[in-house]
Amino acid sequence: MPELPEVEYTARQLRETIIGATIQDALVFWDRTIGHPDPNDFRAEIAELRIEEVRRRAKYLIVDLAGGEQKYILTIHRRMTGNLLLLAPGWELDTSLRERDPVAWNTKGPIFHGYTIRRTHCYSTQQGEKTEQDEEKKDFHAEIGYCRACFILEDGRCLLFTDPRKFGRIELWPQEQELQALAGLGLEPLSEAFTLEELQARLAGRRGNIKQALLNQEILAGLGNIYADEALYYARIHPLRPANTLTLEELRLLREGIIAVLTLGIEHGGTSFSEYRDLWGEAGDNFSHVQVYQQEGKPCQRCGTLIERIVVAQRSTHFCPTCQQLIGE
């Protein structure tokens, strides 16, 4: 789910809130969520480490950790449904489901009750005193399920990694191995390195379609299904165009479009539908600014033609058949 903008937005929120905090302990509720090292070593190594910095590379969130002489990086990839939530002190962990219903426990995991951190205040999701703001949000995250791992901070807060579909991965590596931990990632689309010449060079000789090329993280790192469709719409390029046939003008527009849709996505707090939430449990509102993604049957904002949906590389692909023609130049 989360693509570059959603990860970047989360990184910024974490940077404002958890730098300087010390991890007291990590709990793992679904072993496969921890990709490296094995869950027991992971837990042992991460205890007592201090959070030094929070960064993003492609769709990876990177947390720099330090303890004594040793430095580590924690990498978090949310895949489809992974999410981070920061709870204020006062949270309660309920693992009683494990005995009550082992089958349900396997999918739903523990239940967290308690406090979700808000920008300016905390509010209780349990019964009790309610402020006006509580009234507006009273049912929000009353119960938090699908937690696959969590980090308990020494100041009493808790950073949860929730992930219903269990595709997300968290890894801990010695800092020296960062290059190896993040191997194979292509250009950062929002960096200086993403020039027209680089884009041209990386697409040259690629006979596959442009949509697939944009999803290939070894070429550009960070675009996913939403923003790839949006960038192609911006540049008026049909998703099935062979990547090596784009004209220089089309490449220029495509680069401009990629930067524009990613930047807007970040500004809008990410694209949310169904489960995606930010650190404080808020939905990003970029979905209301989307032009083609999941807009099949709706009129194109530029020409009124109905948006179509096709399947490319097993992924839904949305485009305007008038603005984005396959034939011609």
Added chain:
DNA sequence: ATTTAGACCTGTCAGC
């Protein structure tokens, strides 16, 4: 060398 189907997972929604 590339494409493509299948895995990995669970929830939701449309249709019968």
Added chain:
DNA sequence: TGCTGACAGGTCTAAA
């Protein structure tokens, strides 16, 4: 109401 199939932000592996 209940069952079935399609589909959802991603990426890896194996078969064609």
